[in-house]
Amino acid sequence: MSATLSPALPETVAVIGGGTMGAGIVQQFLACGSSAVLVEATEEAARAGRERVAAGLARARELGKLAVEPADCLERLVTVLDAAQIPAAAGLVVEAVPERADLKAAVLAAAERAVGQGAVLATNTSSLSVSELAAVLSRPGRFLGMHFFNPVPASKLVEIVRAPETDPEVVEAARGWARALGKTEVVVRDAPGFATSRLGVALGLEAIRMVEEEVASPADIDTAMELGYRHPMGPLRLTDLVGLDVRLAIAEYLAAELGERFEPPQLLRRMVAEGRLGRKSGQGFHTWDEE
Known part of the structure; x- marks a missing residue:
């Protein structure tokens, strides 16, 4: 493996998209010692993304999960307004924009x-095809999926998705980076929904059908899975956290790719x-006004 693909975290990482997921990814890399470049489309969005990162670092410090001062981490964060402004020295770029293939392809190519x-x-x-996104790149062997989970700092998993074009050493480097971030990695082949979304959406959709058929209340369905199967969060509460609109978009994609069961x-x-839409609107299968 070349020095560029050391399992040690890259000195500089760029993250495109400063929403909840992107800010969480930035926070995790900063907390583990990398410098980060956050790419957003407008000054306002960049400022909001930086504020999310700062708030997350402050919470981590309060909980005793950050060994350094948040200000020390923030000194290693810069924001830019175009993917073309990512420094050439960046060793890793993580795209975390909304689930639109055209948008993802455009920012990745830039x-x-x-x-x-x-x-x-x-x-x-x-959920989107990593191989199809790779098709817009001139170096598809240097591209793969690194699917983080929300909230990124607390989640223990990174799902690494290898496309047929992905070089094996890139997969191995990503595995090392996931571990350096304090995560456990799983490696899956590029397929609709990968492992996590495919299974998670299947469970969530069936739970929604149960509500639709008045089998049980959302609270009781969630409690059944949390206590009966030791799930840390019930499928309907998780749907609220992810966002019902996001879950709908993924389900429609999986239905088109895998059939009517989705x-x-x-x-x-x-x-x-x-x-x-769930937590972000204050109301979904649960009420989130006080959370």
Whole structure:
């Protein structure tokens, strides 16, 4: 393995997208010693992304999970407004923009043009084809999926998705980086929904059907899975946390790729149309006003 692909974290990492997931990824790399470049489309979005990172670092410090002062981490964070401004020295670029293949492809192609030949590009997609995204790149062997989970600092998992084009040494480097971030990695072949989204969405959709059929209340369905199967969070509460609109989009994609067993229930479609999106709107299968 070349020095560029050391299992030690890259000195400089770029993250495209400063929403909840992107900010969490930035926070984790900063906490583990890397410098980070956060790419956002506007000054306002960049400022909001930086504030999310700062708030996350402050919470981690309060909980005793950050050994250094948040200000020391933030000194290693810069924001830019275009993927073309990512420094050539960045060893890893993680794309964390919304689940639109065209948008992801565009920012990944721009990032590839900005960085050096040895850099690795990764997508945080939870369901889209890594191989199809690789098709827009001139160096597809340096590209793979690194699917982080929300909230990134607390989650223990990184799902590494290898496309047929991905070089084996890139997969091994990503495994080392996941461990250096304090995570456990799983490696899966590029397939619709990978391992986590495919199973998680299947469970979540069936739970929604149970609500639709009045089998049990959302609270009781979640409690059944938490206590009966030791799930840390029930499938409906998790759907609220992910966002009903996000879960609907993934379900529609999986239904198109894998068949009608992933067809979204009408209840899910209706709740999204009504703006009941879960935690981010304050109301989903649960009420989040006080959380």
